[in-house]
Amino acid sequence: MIGFGKVRMVRTVVDGVLQEQEDEAIRRAGYIHLYGVAEMSALLAARRGLDAVTASVAGMLHDIYTCRTGLRLLHAPSGAEDARVILRDLGVFSQEEQQRIHSAILRHSDKERVDDPYDELLKDADVLQHYLHDPTQSFPPATARRIRNVTAELGLPAVEVRVSETKPTAQAGSISLRARLADVAEELARQPLVGDENQSGPDVWPLIRYFPGARRDQGWDWCASFVYHCAVQAGPILPIRYPGVSCRFAAVLAWLEWARLPEIGFFHPADEPGFAPERGDLIVYDRLVSSAEHDHIGVVLDRDDCTLVAAEGNVSNRSGVFRRDRFLQVNGFIRVEDSYRYSWP
Structure with missing residues (x-):
């Protein structure tokens, strides 16, 4: 041409x-x-x-x-x-x-x-x-x-x-990044948000609009988009796709790949000795809503020795707060440090 x-x-x-x-x-x-x-x-x-x-x-x-x-x-x-x-x-x-x-x-x-x-x-x-x-x-x-x-x-x-005068970078308030993330996720999950027959609609469009291909009348499985939207609202701020990661943050796999990068190191396997999930951690599931690995993601709100409570999107096309087994079908957790700021390359 x-x-x-x-x-x-x-x-x-x-x-x-x-x-x-x-x-x-x-x-x-x-x-x-x-x-x-x-x-x-x-x-x-x-x-x-x-x-x-x-x-x-x-x-x-x-x-x-x-x-x-x-x-x-x-x-x-x-x-x-x-x-x-x-x-x-x-x-x-x-x-x-x-x-x-x-x-x-x-x-x-x-x-x-x-x-x-x-x-x-x-x-x-x-x-x-x-x-x-x-x-x-x-x-x-x-x-x-x-x-x-x-x-x-x-x-x-x-x-x-x-x-223009150089102004100091605004500092976040005393509340931690993970606490803000959990607060936003819990508020949205409890509304609840409900998708239409095409997994979009007035409730879901604000969650998926960040990503190429999203339309008001056509969406996709939106649990990872729910988490990304919460992150945009509360921090950490991330681009829609992290360089070197195979897909966008609209997919659970992107969160896993990003957290496992050597320069990030935020991933903790479910059976990691001594690790206890906290409010604001991300939780990645295997075969929870389908037969596939890493098929669902949410935000931890609370836990005890055997169970945890999580805010999640796209459970039967709705958001909600769910109590789940602490270990069953859990791939692992992503703990984003308060000091994290996107910087690449």
Whole structure:
């Protein structure tokens, strides 16, 4: 396919996402920013001797997650997963093109770090569009430096960039991360949430909307999505797919793989000597609702020596609070440390 035809195909997909966004302000900002960054990316690619199609597509897709969901937390890694699915399904991009675009989107929020050429190009195009759209706004120091550097590279007159003050990171309250997670899960589970015949509907849509492919009229088994939604509400904040994990957090397997990663180490087998589950731990079951391993997940609320109480989603398409055997059909537990913050790579 002729190169620019690929850009047109991506534009069509992006237009569809934006047209489905119900918030007019998000939709309008999406059109302005995505098309603007795509054009800036093509300009910088020509300047730097890089492929303009790859650069333009990265710019077109870099904030697709925010435009689809309205969410900005960890939108770069989550957007990289959205873009991966779009490029795969279009079927016209080479593996090299897909990898370059995925990498650029994954890293575009880290304006302080210096990465590969396409990563850097997208960061520069992103900040340049923001500046040109409103040069009166203030920018973090690293972003301001990029704006000055890229405008100089393009031979533009020296620009004055307002620099925002660096503010200390807000600290969480005294309540622990796991306690917050359990509180959110218990409140949602007790409502209860009820799915429609297609495992979506008004109650379930807010849980699954984070993930590509979710629709208001069509969902999936949503126990892991219930846990992910609770995590988004209470912490820990995670992207929709962790790099190196085989699937998204809409699947129980993703939670297991993530917790077992050497750099994470949060998984505890059910029979681990000396381990006692606590409120706010995640519990992974085997063959609880099907004949498959790791087929269900919930949030521990309470326990005694022989039983535990858990908040769970998608038990017969409903959420609820359930008392279960402490060991029967339990694969293990995931204990997320209070100090955990997503950071990759």
